[in-house]
Amino acid sequence: MIVKRFSGRTAEEALAMAKWELGEDAIILSSGKARDHWWKFWQSNFQVLVATDYPRRNAATAAHEAAPTMLDTPRSADVAPVVQVGGMPTPSPTRETHAADNRLDHVISMLEGLGQRLERMEGHADDATAEAYQWLFSRGIADHWARKLAESVRQYQEETEADFEEAVKETLLERLGPPAPIALAEPATVLFIGPTGSGKTTTIAKLAAYCHLERQKSVLLISTDTFRVAAVEQLKTYSEIIGVPFQVALRPQDIPQILKDRQWDVVLIDTAGHSFNHALYMSEIRTIAEVSRATDIHLVLPATMDAELMCETALRFGDGLNPKICFTKTDEVRYPGSLLTAALTLGWPLSYVTDGQNVPDDIQVAFGETLVGLLKGGD
Numbered sequence: 001m002i003v004k005r006f007s008g009r010t011a012e013e014a015l016a017m018a019k020w021e022l023g024e025d026a027i028i029l030s031s032g033k034a035r036d037h038w039w040k041f042w043q044s045n046f047q048v049l050v051a052t053d054y055p056r057r058n059a060a061t062a063a064h065e066a067a068p069t070m071l072d073t074p075r076s077a078d079v080a081p082v083v084q085v086g087g088m089p090t091p092s093p094t095r096e097t098h099a100a101d102n103r104l105d106h107v108i109s110m111l112e113g114l115g116q117r118l119e120r121m122e123g124h125a126d127d128a129t130a131e132a133y134q135w136l137f138s139r140g141i142a143d144h145w146a147r148k149l150a151e152s153v154r155q156y157q158e159e160t161e162a163d164f165e166e167a168v169k170e171t172l173l174e175r176l177g178p179p180a181p182i183a184l185a186e187p188a189t190v191l192f193i194g195p196t197g198s199g200k201t202t203t204i205a206k207l208a209a210y211c212h213l214e215r216q217k218s219v220l221l222i223s224t225d226t227f228r229v230a231a232v233e234q235l236k237t238y239s240e241i242i243g244v245p246f247q248v249a250l251r252p253q254d255i256p257q258i259l260k261d262r263q264w265d266v267v268l269i270d271t272a273g274h275s276f277n278h279a280l281y282m283s284e285i286r287t288i289a290e291v292s293r294a295t296d297i298h299l300v301l302p303a304t305m306d307a308e309l310m311c312e313t314a315l316r317f318g319d320g321l322n323p324k325i326c327f328t329k330t331d332e333v334r335y336p337g338s339l340l341t342a343a344l345t346l347g348w349p350l351s352y353v354t355d356g357q358n359v360p361d362d363i364q365v366a367f368g369e370t371l372v373g374l375l376k377g378g379d
């Protein structure tokens, strides 16, 4: 016995597909409007649940049997179809056909119950997907990503019975990979790049304080941002407050000399911010990465950018550098829809998110929990 659901835009279409695949003797167990949601409006909206005793036919057989001369002819005198997909009447009853009818009636009533249960389950599953979609979409995640995530969230919940937040966290982790903060086990030379005012210098100060004061690492700060005097002063002031050495590299070529007698656990290098259209600046970033032998590059992007500009900025800045992304200013947006959309689109590892101007407190590793926390916002 084969039981199968067929969908179509109209009842006729769903029935034609059932007849094509299972033959004209197949039995309709239930039919009606599909329980899909408004956002699947372009998909099938009529469904039939159909059963047959016959093995599924291949396309060639089906094509042959679908010929007009065969359509109205019962395939076997032994089996009397109760309801034909084509809506044809049954042959006149005999004792054998009565007995077969009774057995078949019993099977049908069982299958109808099963069909209704399946539909109820499907209904619940779709509701859960739609709810997850609404939740993600209302937080600014682009429509196509909200859909993909919602499907994965529902699937994860079905498989593990995890609660919603856990499922969202795991789904994001699966797509984005684990967070990639600075690895402190080995000496690290970390370069921070990104647009003007994105929060590079402030983030460096937060990380310097964490590495030095909390993790007792020796830290050197280097500024290559000689474009503005104030920029040098800003990092110098932070270095004095935190109590770590500070150096200025007037040209990228000065960096190897500064790092000659390597004696720091962590070197954090600040760069000037410019538009990615500034060709000279973009090539200077690459030179700095090369001469400093950066072990890690973090692209600093403000959460206030829209997702499209984030992606374009990331691709222009990050070209050939394989940076991690640090999102700043998450406190200035209601929900992190843009940054998650960009992160999912780029598929690059995330390192940190920062959520305020306070040094050193307002920074967190981009753990799944951190991202779900941002998604929850003021809930």
Ligand SMILES: Nc1nc2c(ncn2[C@@H]2O[C@H](COP(=O)(O)OP(=O)(O)O)[C@@H](O)[C@H]2O)c(=O)[nH]1
Pocket (backbone or CB within 6 Å): 194, 195, 196, 197, 198, 199, 200, 201, 202, 203, 273, 300, 328, 329, 330, 331, 332, 354, 355, 356, 357, 362
């Ligand atoms: N609200 C908010 N402001 C931040 C954050 N990070 C940095 N800023 C502010 O953004 C401005 C530019 O930061 P700065 O570190 O100088 O950016 P840079 O030009 O990339 O070095 C400063 O006023 C910072 O205090 C953050 O996470 N949240």
Ligand SMILES: [Mg+2]
Pocket (backbone or CB within 6 Å): 200, 201, 202, 225, 231, 270, 271, 272, 273
């Ligand atoms: Mg700066």
